[in-house]
Amino acid sequence: MEELVKVEPISGFPEWLxxxxxxxxxxxxxxxxxxxxxxxxPVETPAVERxxxxxxxxxxxRQIYTLGRPEEDGEEREKTGLGLxxxxxVPLARYVVQHAEELxxxxxxxxIQKVWRGERAQKARFREFYQCDIDVIGRGTLERIHDAEMPxxxxxxxTALGVPEFQIRISNRKxxxxxxxxxxxxxxxxxxxxxxxxxxxxxxxxxxxxxxxxQQLDSGMISAILDLIRCGSLDEARQVLGNVGxxxxxxxxxxxxxxxxxxxxxxxxxxxxxxSIARGLxxxxxTIYETFILGREELGxxxxxxxxxxxxxxxxxxxxxxxxxxxxxxxxxxIMLTAGSLNPTAKVPSKVLVTTLDRDAYLREYLTLARELxxxxxxxxxxxxxxxxxxxxxxxxxxxxxxxxIFGENEAKQNxxxxxxxxxxxxxxxxxxxxVSLVQRKLxx
Amino acid sequence: MEELVKVEPISGFPEWLxxxxxxxxxxxxxxxxxxxxxxxxPVETPAVERxxxxxxxxxxxRQIYTLGRPEEDGEEREKTGLGLxxxxxVPLARYVVQHAEELxxxxxxxxIQKVWRGERAQKARFREFYQCDIDVIGRGTLERIHDAEMPxxxxxxxTALGVPEFQIRISNRKxxxxxxxxxxxxxxxxxxxxxxxxxxxxxxxxxxxxxxxxQQLDSGMISAILDLIRCGSLDEARQVLGNVGxxxxxxxxxxxxxxxxxxxxxxxxxxxxxxSIARGLxxxxxTIYETFILGREELGxxxxxxxxxxxxxxxxxxxxxxxxxxxxxxxxxxIMLTAGSLNPTAKVPSKVLVTTLDRDAYLREYLTLARELxxxxxxxxxxxxxxxxxxxxxxxxxxxxxxxxIFGENEAKQNxxxxxxxxxxxxxxxxxxxxVSLVQRKLxx
Numbered sequence: 001m002e003e004l005v006k007v008e009p010i011s012g013f014p015e016w017l018x019x020x021x022x023x024x025x026x027x028x029x030x031x032x033x034x035x036x037x038x039x040x041x042p043v044e045t046p047a048v049e050r051x052x053x054x055x056x057x058x059x060x061x062r063q064i065y066t067l068g069r070p071e072e073d074g075e076e077r078e079k080t081g082l083g084l085x086x087x088x089x090v091p092l093a094r095y096v097v098q099h100a101e102e103l104x105x106x107x108x109x110x111x112i113q114k115v116w117r118g119e120r121a122q123k124a125r126f127r128e129f130y131q132c133d134i135d136v137i138g139r140g141t142l143e144r145i146h147d148a149e150m151p152x153x154x155x156x157x158x159t160a161l162g163v164p165e166f167q168i169r170i171s172n173r174k175x176x177x178x179x180x181x182x183x184x185x186x187x188x189x190x191x192x193x194x195x196x197x198x199x200x201x202x203x204x205x206x207x208x209x210x211x212x213x214x215q216q217l218d219s220g221m222i223s224a225i226l227d228l229i230r231c232g233s234l235d236e237a238r239q240v241l242g243n244v245g246x247x248x249x250x251x252x253x254x255x256x257x258x259x260x261x262x263x264x265x266x267x268x269x270x271x272x273x274x275x276s277i278a279r280g281l282x283x284x285x286x287t288i289y290e291t292f293i294l295g296r297e298e299l300g301x302x303x304x305x306x307x308x309x310x311x312x313x314x315x316x317x318x319x320x321x322x323x324x325x326x327x328x329x330x331x332x333x334x335i336m337l338t339a340g341s342l343n344p345t346a347k348v349p350s351k352v353l354v355t356t357l358d359r360d361a362y363l364r365e366y367l368t369l370a371r372e373l374x375x376x377x378x379x380x381x382x383x384x385x386x387x388x389x390x391x392x393x394x395x396x397x398x399x400x401x402x403x404x405x406i407f408g409e410n411e412a413k414q415n416x417x418x419x420x421x422x423x424x425x426x427x428x429x430x431x432x433x434x435x436v437s438l439v440q441r442k443l444x445x
Numbered sequence: 446m447e448e449l450v451k452v453e454p455i456s457g458f459p460e461w462l463x464x465x466x467x468x469x470x471x472x473x474x475x476x477x478x479x480x481x482x483x484x485x486x487p488v489e490t491p492a493v494e495r496x497x498x499x500x501x502x503x504x505x506x507r508q509i510y511t512l513g514r515p516e517e518d519g520e521e522r523e524k525t526g527l528g529l530x531x532x533x534x535v536p537l538a539r540y541v542v543q544h545a546e547e548l549x550x551x552x553x554x555x556x557i558q559k560v561w562r563g564e565r566a567q568k569a570r571f572r573e574f575y576q577c578d579i580d581v582i583g584r585g586t587l588e589r590i591h592d593a594e595m596p597x598x599x600x601x602x603x604t605a606l607g608v609p610e611f612q613i614r615i616s617n618r619k620x621x622x623x624x625x626x627x628x629x630x631x632x633x634x635x636x637x638x639x640x641x642x643x644x645x646x647x648x649x650x651x652x653x654x655x656x657x658x659x660q661q662l663d664s665g666m667i668s669a670i671l672d673l674i675r676c677g678s679l680d681e682a683r684q685v686l687g688n689v690g691x692x693x694x695x696x697x698x699x700x701x702x703x704x705x706x707x708x709x710x711x712x713x714x715x716x717x718x719x720x721s722i723a724r725g726l727x728x729x730x731x732t733i734y735e736t737f738i739l740g741r742e743e744l745g746x747x748x749x750x751x752x753x754x755x756x757x758x759x760x761x762x763x764x765x766x767x768x769x770x771x772x773x774x775x776x777x778x779x780i781m782l783t784a785g786s787l788n789p790t791a792k793v794p795s796k797v798l799v800t801t802l803d804r805d806a807y808l809r810e811y812l813t814l815a816r817e818l819x820x821x822x823x824x825x826x827x828x829x830x831x832x833x834x835x836x837x838x839x840x841x842x843x844x845x846x847x848x849x850x851i852f853g854e855n856e857a858k859q860n861x862x863x864x865x866x867x868x869x870x871x872x873x874x875x876x877x878x879x880x881v882s883l884v885q886r887k888l889x890x
Contacts, residue, residue, distance in 0.1 A: 004759065004760055004761060004762070005497050005498055005501045005759050005760055006497075007498065007539050007542045007543045007760050007761075008543070009543070010491065010493065010494075010495065010527065013491035013493055014491070015489075015490055015491060015540070016489070017544060017547055017548075018486040018487065018488065018548075018554070021486075021487045021488060021489055022486065022487060024489075025477075025487045025489075029474075032470075036794040036824050037819050037822070037823075037824050037825070038819065038824070038825075038826070039793055039794060039795035039824055039825060039826030040793075040794070041463040041466075041467065041792060041793040041794060042463065042466050042467060042470045042794075043463065043466060044460075044461070044466055044469075044470075045460055046455065046458035046459070046460060046573050047492065047559065047561070047573065048455065048458055048561075048573065049455075050455065052450050052451075053450055053452065056450045062514065063514070064514065065512045065513070065514060066512070066513045066514065067510045067511070067512065067529075068510070068511045068513060069507065069508070069509065069510060069511065069563040082455065084512075094452050095460070097452045098452045098453070098454070099462060102462055103462075103463075104792065104840060104843050104844055106829070106830065108793065108826065109463070114492065116492070116493075118514040128491050128492065128493065138830070141830075142830075143829040143830055143831065145808070145829045146829055148812075156819070260808070260812065263808070263809045263812040263813060263816075264812045264815065264816055265812075265816035265819070265820070314449065314450050315449055315450055315452050316449060316452075317449070347486060347549065348484055348485075348486040348553065349481035349484060349485070349486060349487075350484035363590070363705070363708070364708045367593075367705065367708040367709045367710075368708060370709065371708075371709055371710040374482050374483065374601075374710070375710070377482070378482075379481050379482050379483070379484055380482070380483070380484060381483070381484035381553065384551070384588040384590045384591055385551065385583070385586075385587075385588055386588065395549060398549050399549055
């Protein structure tokens with residue numbers, strides 16, 4: 001007798017039971033639909049890229065999962081040189097450069113795929129998770145106004161998903177460089193100041209002040225920076241910039257983007273300027289976005305992005321400026337489940353279970369009832385196992401199926417069908433001919 | 446100056462341009478919708494399984510892509526012991542055993558995911574491709590009638606996809622074993638005879654006869670086998686079985702499955718018994734299915750499956766009988782593209798392009814027009830770049846966008862909007878208030 005292979009979960013690779021997978025799939029379908037509504041076109045790249053493409057960006061290389069085949073020794077594996085993608089931005093950059101002559105610019109693409117990261121297990125992070133990205137890519141140039149669409153897309157997606165109160169925080173990195181430029185600051189100083197601002201979230205404004213004091217900054221500039229990140233409006237920020245004689249070019253960009261977003265339908269109350277958001281990624285160059293659930297800000301941003309000058313500098317000398325956002329699907333689902341905003345009782349998509357009270361006598365009738373419901377677009381199952389009605393009703397109940405159809409000797413004689421509402425436990429007898437329309441009414445269709 | 450990383454395709458890892466990806470995504474959405482209509486619930490397993498799980502089945506092991514991280518040496522990689530799944534059946538078996546106590550049986554699941562196979566490059570096969578599977582899994586037992594639903598699901602999916610004339614061929618492996626049992630044949634002989642029958646497709650009936658003659662079979666049995674695989678109906682097969690005094694138990698099963706399928710709504714003309722189909726996989730034990738495009742039979746089956754007695758014998762002693770099918774999405778798309786059944790001119794999901802004739806004067810109006818269309822559920826883009834109208838119309842045309850909206854000084858004065866049909870090149874002026882409804886009408890919504 002062969003030994004059985006042990007079956008157990010792999011840390012970092014989540015797997016849902018059907019009720020949560022149903023939710024996840026509904027979320028993905030809604031995100032896709034909203035992305036398409038804004039004209040973004042689907043792209044899917046292979047899970048696999050050449051190692052030199054994945055490593056071009058640097059930094060993350062140790063986390064890449066490399067690929068080999070069992071019969072390959074180390075050297076041959078080196079030659080294969082393939083790995084799993086760790087985000088969707090590097091594959092997008094490669095895709096755009098590889099297919100540039102066949103794409104039409106500006107190129108608006110969405111991409112919803114799993115990514116893989118060989119994180120250390122003790123971090124308790126996912127090693128496989130979904131990213132849901134959109135980007136608009138220009139060749140050479142890209143108009144500023146594209147930045148205004150991103151908040152509208154987030155707003156449309158989150159509203160369609162039923163995300164509770166959320167707020168998009170928006171800023172522009174040029175505002176800080178405008179401020180620093182007023183005293184001749186730039187380059188490395190800019191990066192260090194950004195880092196200090198970022199620390200103000202996790203460690204408070206006093207830590208940020210101390211970090212700023214370590215820079216070559218006069219006390220007026222330090223005050224101005226700290227004033228700026230506490231500003232709640234464009235007007236307040238304009239005053240801070242004015243006080244030190246800084247340019248307001250970045251601020252005007254931000255104002256244009258925010259006003260255009262409102263014209264495009266953005267709910268004003270769901271968007272506010274926040275001069276304290278920094279975004280870790282170096283490659284953003286002006287507009288940046290973060291999105292928070294109100295009251296759950298400590299969980300971090302669930303949708304972030306920004307504008308960048310150059311998508312594909314590792315692969316080509318041609319400039320591809322762009323703007324994009326990425327929704328953190330796993331985190332979003334988790335937040336909504338914890339908040340009780342979702343009620344994942346359904347374990348199957350079926351809305352109706354056709355029970356089989358007397359299979360030997362009425363099998364054809366059961367099959368016909370199921371067919372009629374499916375032809376009306378109603379997800380339907382037939383209970384085929386030879387169990388009593390009680391077990392069959394129990395199956396519907398455990399699976400969260402809304403209606404059970406019952407048909408036996410009485411119904412056959414009277415040319416009727418019984419429909420049981422699984423929640424109210426009430427049963428209704430309906431003429432055979434009205435059967436489908438009653439089911440539709442009960443399901444609110 | 447850093448050197449640029451070269452960008453090129455990886456053999457065996459296909460990547461579509463947006464027009465084909467749009468089609469592929471529409472196909473997947475339709476398949477998902479139809480699977481759900483029959484009450485199948487979504488399952489997604491990680492791309493990654495433990496090597497011992499993947500290797501349990503044997504045979505395919507050399508094709509498995511193993512996973513490592515760049516900093517790992519060979520030994521540590523050995524310990525990691527992870528690989529990419531090469532089909533969705535092994536993950537399903539592992540999932541069912543691992544979550545058995547939380548699942549409700551019969552468990553009806555669908556699973557649409559990429560799988561990976563480290564095929565040798567010279568075979569010119571895909572190394573990454575989609576599988577679209579459904580299975581019904583029982584615990585201990587599973588009623589025969591589930592087999593009748595599979596042809597109905599295939600029929601519903603292919604009809605919804607607009608697949609041209611197709612036919613499902615259906616058989617039952619017990620029929621052949623019934624036949625052999627009439628002369629005491631079983632076991633290895635059964636496998637060898639199956640192999641001979643399989644050869645009859647590629648190398649003709651005479652090759653099959655020669656192979657059969659190498660077995661311990663009398664000439665009456667050889668004739669009976671060859672007669673059987675040429676039978677076009679259940680009645681003919683019944684006669685062949687009767688001639689040698691064989692049991693008709695397998696044939697009765699097949700008849701029950703086919704008749705039940707028709708009661709469930711299966712189009713009779715799209716299903717026929719075919720006693721020559723063998724299916725390579727050993728684990729099928731009774732009903733088997735293959736699906737062909739009429740006139741393109743040489744391309745092989747585009748949807749196959751069958752009934753098996755034991756899904757998870759490598760992982761548990763509990764019996765999990767099941768029945769399932771798998772659609773070969775890539776092959777199906779290829780066949781339909783070659784046949785010209787699909788016309789992939791659209792490169793974006795947008796149905797309307799709002800052009801910007803005079804961006805400086807009317808930007809807000811353009812944004813409002815786009816918003817109104819999106820609120821009506823119509824995928825819409827705005828052309829934001831500062832190019833002439835001719836270029837903008839060219840953009841709509843190259844992308845296969847159906848309508849272009851034009852608004853300038855005249856339209857502003859008269860409170861109208863111009864709508865250009867990109868195909869007929871005809872332009873229509875419409876009152877501003879009737880704008881959305883005319884667009885809807887022109888799109889046939």
